[in-house]
Amino acid sequence: MKCIVIYGTLSGSTMTAATVLSESLKNAGHEVSLVMADPSTKDQIKDVQSVVFASPSWEDNGVDGQPLPEVRQVIESMTAENFTGKKVAICGLGDVSYPHFCGAVDVLEGLLKDRGVTPIVESLKIDRYYSSADNEQKVKTWTAALASILSQS
Ligand SMILES: Cc1cc2nc3c(=O)[nH]c(=O)nc-3n(C[C@H](O)[C@H](O)[C@H](O)COP(=O)(O)O)c2cc1C
Structure with missing residues (x-):
């Protein structure tokens, strides 16, 4: 299945995790593109059947537990129709010492x-x-587990 892994990162951990994720999907037989979220990402989602979002949690405009804006904006730029037929999953990185652990995922x-x-x-x-x-x-x-479900779809 054609998949895209879309990530944002500030200090590199999510890029590392997204790379592991992407390689694991490839090893399971899927065709994967790994991209850092930016305004052109929406166009790359058109021809894939599965989308994985990966984001750390940070403070955004004084609110903690937020995704990086570039990841949030990819989803905000899309409509329900854009997601039709696509299998979606989310991977979040965070730190339990913050009040909203992995709030970005929520x-x-x-x-x-x-x-x-x-x-x-x-x-x-x-x-x-x-x-x-x-x-x-x-x-x-x-x-x-994700790859196995995608393979059955
Ligand atoms: C200023 C700051 C704010 C953070 N806020 C949160 C938060 O609200 N919730 C959380 O779970 N982790 C929070 N974290 C932890 C990061 O999400 C975590 O270190 C993550 O692995 C960073 O990923 P990155 O290296 O891809 O940027 C924060 C870290 C910093 C430095």
């Missing part, structure tokens, strides 16, 4: 819900990606 889920989209697997929330080598395995395990 915000992105809300934006998708407004467009009639429910992620096909439970969203992944990862605490301090670089703090434990286990986190790479968590991404691989989650991606394997």
